Amino acid sequence: MHPSHDFYNLLVAGVGTLVLMTAWLPMLLRKMPLSLPILCVGTGAALFTIPSLRPLAIHPLAFSMTVQRLSELVVIVSLMGAGLKIDRVIGVRRWAVTWRLLGIAMPITMVIVGFLAWGVMGFGIAAALLVAAVLAPTDPVLASDVQVSGPGEGGEDDARFALTSEAGLNDGLAFPFVYLAIALTAASFGIGDLVHWVARDLVWKTLLGVSAGYAIGRGLGHLTFQLPNRANISRTGDGFVALAVTFLAYGIAEMLGGYGFLAVFVSALALRNASRDHKYHERLHGFAEEAERLLMMALLVLFGGMITYGGLLAPFDWRMLLFVAGVLLVARPAAGMISLSGSKLPWREKLVISFFGIRGMGSIYYLAFAFNHAAFFDQRGLWAVVGSIVLASILLHGITMTPALQLLDRWQRNKGRRATTR
Numbered sequence: 001m002h003p004s005h006d007f008y009n010l011l012v013a014g015v016g017t018l019v020l021m022t023a024w025l026p027m028l029l030r031k032m033p034l035s036l037p038i039l040c041v042g043t044g045a046a047l048f049t050i051p052s053l054r055p056l057a058i059h060p061l062a063f064s065m066t067v068q069r070l071s072e073l074v075v076i077v078s079l080m081g082a083g084l085k086i087d088r089v090i091g092v093r094r095w096a097v098t099w100r101l102l103g104i105a106m107p108i109t110m111v112i113v114g115f116l117a118w119g120v121m122g123f124g125i126a127a128a129l130l131v132a133a134v135l136a137p138t139d140p141v142l143a144s145d146v147q148v149s150g151p152g153e154g155g156e157d158d159a160r161f162a163l164t165s166e167a168g169l170n171d172g173l174a175f176p177f178v179y180l181a182i183a184l185t186a187a188s189f190g191i192g193d194l195v196h197w198v199a200r201d202l203v204w205k206t207l208l209g210v211s212a213g214y215a216i217g218r219g220l221g222h223l224t225f226q227l228p229n230r231a232n233i234s235r236t237g238d239g240f241v242a243l244a245v246t247f248l249a250y251g252i253a254e255m256l257g258g259y260g261f262l263a264v265f266v267s268a269l270a271l272r273n274a275s276r277d278h279k280y281h282e283r284l285h286g287f288a289e290e291a292e293r294l295l296m297m298a299l300l301v302l303f304g305g306m307i308t309y310g311g312l313l314a315p316f317d318w319r320m321l322l323f324v325a326g327v328l329l330v331a332r333p334a335a336g337m338i339s340l341s342g343s344k345l346p347w348r349e350k351l352v353i354s355f356f357g358i359r360g361m362g363s364i365y366y367l368a369f370a371f372n373h374a375a376f377f378d379q380r381g382l383w384a385v386v387g388s389i390v391l392a393s394i395l396l397h398g399i400t401m402t403p404a405l406q407l408l409d410r411w412q413r414n415k416g417r418r419a420t421t422r
Contacts, residue, residue, distance in 0.1 A: 044304020
């Protein structure tokens with residue numbers, strides 16, 4: 001048999017196995033201190049030991065645009081799923097924890113990470129700012145296990161809600177600082193450039209992304225739920241409409257010049273608000289979640305191959321080890337606890353929210369995007385830094401997630417029982 005035919009059959013069998021594992025593994029791992037992303041990365045590392053597959057384990061710099069587009073796809077699908085499953089209506093007080101994380105924790109995290117990148121790694125201003133922006137957002141893809149349940153299912157405690165809503169919004173809010181890092185690579189950068197960045201990248205594109213997402217979500221919500229019965233989309237029962245909303249919101253917002261990540265999440269919130277208790281939201285969210293999980297597994301298998309045979313972590317050294325520890329164990333936890341000080345949340349929930357600032361596909365997307373738009377110095381070193389953070393986050397948060405949430409749930413149940421006996 002021809003070798004290429006053998007490779008094709010192996011690939012088809014591998015895809016079938018991946019799809020099967022996508023459905024089966026989350027059920028098996030539900031009570032175990034082990035996450036689906038850990039198994040995916042481990043599977044990728046093992047699969048690429050097969051000689052015929054090893055040529056596919058290439059460094060992301062070899063196909064930077066492909067990395068950008070694939071990671072972009074999984075992030076926007078994840079943002080749609082996150083927005084659809086939030087039961088809490090958006091508001092200043094109801095989302096107070098989210099605003100604290102976005103307005104206080106995220107900037108503090110960026111400052112700490114930026115100083116670590118400059119002081120420990122020796123990066124210049126542009127590269128340090130890029131690393132800070134890339135690693136500031138909580139990932140909506142890999143953080144799905146610490147998020148709220150599906151629409152209307154309950155279980156929306158403050159910790160899970162905070163991590164879901166934060167991941168939905170801060171991916172888009174990191175974009176202005178990625179653009180600033182790109183601008184700083186230019187030969188000259190003055191006050192005029194800074195004013196232009198504030199007006200266009202920080203303010204205008206953010207407002208445009210939010211406005212476009214809201215308008216698209218409300219418009220599609222009307223088509224889905226409020227047209228006469230014979231015409232409204234909800235009667236189809238088709239879950240893949242979630243992808244239509246995702247792609248429309250992202251594509252239109254980007255064409256208008258706004259931030260597509262923000263538009264997707266806001267459109268999901270607006271669509272959910274069009275008819276909050278409609279059963280069709282469960283179908284939309286279910287399809288988005290399945291698509292996200294499948295894409296995530298495929299990309300993490302490739303990520304495992306990049307680590308073992310693609311040379312992704314080849315530049316790793318003791319400085320990177322210090323940097324990884326500083327980002328995951330100091331920067332995010334400290335920033336989270338500072339932002340939540342003064343809130344009425346119990347300290348256990350503050351600790352969970354602050355610790356589980358998971359880094360993942362969003363960070364990979366932003367780094368690939370930056371490299372496709374500017375010439376940063378030592379791109380292999382920057383990929384090694386971000387890749388090591390993502391890998392460490394997958395391992396650290398994946399192992400601790402289930403026991404931490406079980407302890408939190410047990411404490412909340414005990415607290416509820418004590419309150420009813422008084």
